[in-house]
Amino acid sequence: MRWELGQRHRLGIALSGGGARGFAHIRVLRVLVEAGWRPAVVTGTSAGGIVGGLFAAGLSPEAIEALARRIGWRMFMRLDPDGTALVSTRGLARLLREAVGEVRIEELPIRFAAVAVDLDTGEEIWLDRGPLVEAMLATSAFPGVFPPVLWQGRRLIDGGVLNPLPVDVARGLGATFVIGVDLSGPMRSGGDRRLPEELPGPLLIRWLTRRARWSRTLEVVFGSVGIMARWITEARLARTPPDWLIRVPTGDIPVFALDRAPEILERGERAARAALAGLERAMSQPRWLRRLLPQAA
Numbered sequence: 001m002r003w004e005l006g007q008r009h010r011l012g013i014a015l016s017g018g019g020a021r022g023f024a025h026i027r028v029l030r031v032l033v034e035a036g037w038r039p040a041v042v043t044g045t046s047a048g049g050i051v052g053g054l055f056a057a058g059l060s061p062e063a064i065e066a067l068a069r070r071i072g073w074r075m076f077m078r079l080d081p082d083g084t085a086l087v088s089t090r091g092l093a094r095l096l097r098e099a100v101g102e103v104r105i106e107e108l109p110i111r112f113a114a115v116a117v118d119l120d121t122g123e124e125i126w127l128d129r130g131p132l133v134e135a136m137l138a139t140s141a142f143p144g145v146f147p148p149v150l151w152q153g154r155r156l157i158d159g160g161v162l163n164p165l166p167v168d169v170a171r172g173l174g175a176t177f178v179i180g181v182d183l184s185g186p187m188r189s190g191g192d193r194r195l196p197e198e199l200p201g202p203l204l205i206r207w208l209t210r211r212a213r214w215s216r217t218l219e220v221v222f223g224s225v226g227i228m229a230r231w232i233t234e235a236r237l238a239r240t241p242p243d244w245l246i247r248v249p250t251g252d253i254p255v256f257a258l259d260r261a262p263e264i265l266e267r268g269e270r271a272a273r274a275a276l277a278g279l280e281r282a283m284s285q286p287r288w289l290r291r292l293l294p295q296a297a
Contacts, residue, residue, distance in 0.1 A: 009283070012041035012175020014167045014242060015048025017229065018183035019142070019255030019269035022047020023068055024248040024268030027041045028181050030061035037279065038180070041111045041175040043166040045159040049139030050096070050112035053132055056112035057100045065265065069097055072258060083256035084147045089137055096133045103132050111173050114139035115159030115166045119148050120276045126169055127151070144221060164229045168240040177283065180242030183250050184226070222255055244282045246275045 005112045013032070032038075044052030054064045071092070105112055106129050109145055111127035116138040127135040130151070138149035138156040148155040159166070170178045237245070248271040253260055 004024040009177040010175050011037065011039045011040065012043065012170035012173065012178040013039045013052070014165055014170045014178055014180045015042070015044040015052045016180070016182045016184060016233065017046030017048055017140075017158065018250060019047055020260065021183040021248070021253055021255060021264055022051055023065075023261045023264040024183055024250060024271070025051040025181060025234065026061050026065045026068060026247060027265045027268035028248070028272040029055055029064075031269055031276070032179070033061060035276055037179070037243045039110060039175075039179075041116070041173045043113050043173065043191050044139065044170040045115045045164055045166050046140045046142070047164075048183075049159065050136045053105075053112060053114060053136045054096075056105075056108045056110040057103060057132060058109050059099065063099075066291050067095065070095060081248070082147060085116045086145050089139040089141075089146050091132060093137055095173075096136055100107060100132055101271070107134060108132070109273050113166070113173055115163045115169060116141070116151070116156040117159055117161045119155040119157050121154075122162075123150075124159070125154065125156060126172070127156075128173065132280050142225075160225075160229050162232070162234065165236060167236070167242045170242075178244075179279070180237070180245045182233060182237075182245060182247045184230045222239040226255065242278050244275065246271055 013024075013029070018024075025044075029051070042052040042056045044050070051068075054067065055061070076242070105127065111128075112132075113126045114135045116125045116127055116135075117123070125138075127138060134149055134151060137146075138151055139159045140146065141148050141157045143157050143161065146158075148157050150156075150252055157167060163169070164184060165182055167178050167180050221270055248268050250264060250267060253264060257264075
């Protein structure tokens with residue numbers, strides 16, 4: 001078992017955002033745990049913050065997967081009553097509370113932090129104390145789609161706006177060997193990126209486009225956020241790289257494609273299994289050498 005990784009390392013795992021692509025994190029964690037890679041620190045942004053928070057609370061990857069399979073767009077069919085977003089997250093909040101109750105982050109068995117952004121100041125906020133469910137909702141509050149979360153007088157939104165893959169946060173919480181899991185993926189080239197009504201996909205998208213004719217608006221919003229996340233992720237990885245990076249190829253999957261969960265889970269498992277041998281090698285190398293050699297898997 002590598003829970004403590006001997007006396008040399010304290011393992012941290014940083015999970016990126018990615019909307020529905022976040023299902024991949026569940027299988028990545030399962031493969032790592034089965035291989036003995038058990039983290040002392042977990043950080044996450046957006047979908048990674050939800051999966052990471054559930055894992056840090058003591059849920060097994062199998063339990064998280066069972067919970068995630070209950071998430072569907074009918075859970076988000078209620079409009080946001082405050083008018084700050086398109087839809088309400090009350091259904092998601094109920095599901096998360098059913099899983100973890102009212103536990104606080106500082107009570108978790110694994111050190112955890114989710115990343116959010118203060119909507120009014122633009123400040124990056126590390127949520128490493130306070131109610132876990134509210135932290136998971138805040139880190140995943142996709143601007144304009146899900147409402148901001150009030151947290152100690154602040155209005156918080158999705159952490160992916162500033163820090164899509166929080167490797168630096170894991171190091172800040174004491175991790176000495178950090179595995180980063182990136183779901184942002186390369187941008188698709190060419191083709192029609194619109195969201196036509198007849199396209200099989202998220203119920204919410206079809207529901208919104210039928211009623212408000214927002215397909216072009218949503219196309220611009222989701223496409224723009226994807227580009228932003230890709231560039232921010234690459235810039236941050238260049239500045240604060242993980243000790244090992246697992247890239248799950250999900251760039252061709254829309255961020256709200258909940259209907260493609262089985263495929264996303266499988267991609268996460270394949271990427272994690274492909275990374276295991278490289279992780280073993282990286283663990284035996286000094287950090288200065290790991291930074292010189294390509295580490296992505």
